Amino acid sequence: MPQRRDIGLFMDLRDHPLMSFYGIRSWPPVWSWAYGAKDRQPRGEVGILKDVRLSKIKPAQRCFLDIDHEGSKYIGCLLIEDHKFCDWATRFLHTCLERPIVEIGSLDVSYTL
Numbered sequence: 001m002p003q004r005r006d007i008g009l010f011m012d013l014r015d016h017p018l019m020s021f022y023g024i025r026s027w028p029p030v031w032s033w034a035y036g037a038k039d040r041q042p043r044g045e046v047g048i049l050k051d052v053r054l055s056k057i058k059p060a061q062r063c064f065l066d067i068d069h070e071g072s073k074y075i076g077c078l079l080i081e082d083h084k085f086c087d088w089a090t091r092f093l094h095t096c097l098e099r100p101i102v103e104i105g106s107l108d109v110s111y112t113l
Contacts, residue, residue, distance in 0.1 A: 019089070021061070027105060030077070031047070038070075052065055061082075
């Protein structure tokens with residue numbers, strides 16, 4: 001449910017009701033080590049967003065995120081049941097490259113409700 005902040009209603013990206021796959025929350029994704037210094041098995045909202053890709057399988061219900069975290073590269077997959085929201089999320093996340101994942105999760109997306 002949207003929370004009140006100083007100026008009206010506010011919906012964090014992490015809490016958006018469509019950021020899910022058949023009732024299971026997708027944010028933050030599970031991170032898989034791709035390469036780099038060492039697999040530190042990060043969990044949660046960590047790292048810096050480096051790239052975002054929409055699945056090529058239609059209807060696209062997967063969005064792949066690449067992050068840098070403590071000298072290694074990781075890949076995460078957002079599973080999003082609503083393929084239109086998945087497409088929107090991919091385009092939105094493209095505007096967030098080079099930002100911390102925790103900061104991105106806190107962005108207001110109440111305008112999408």
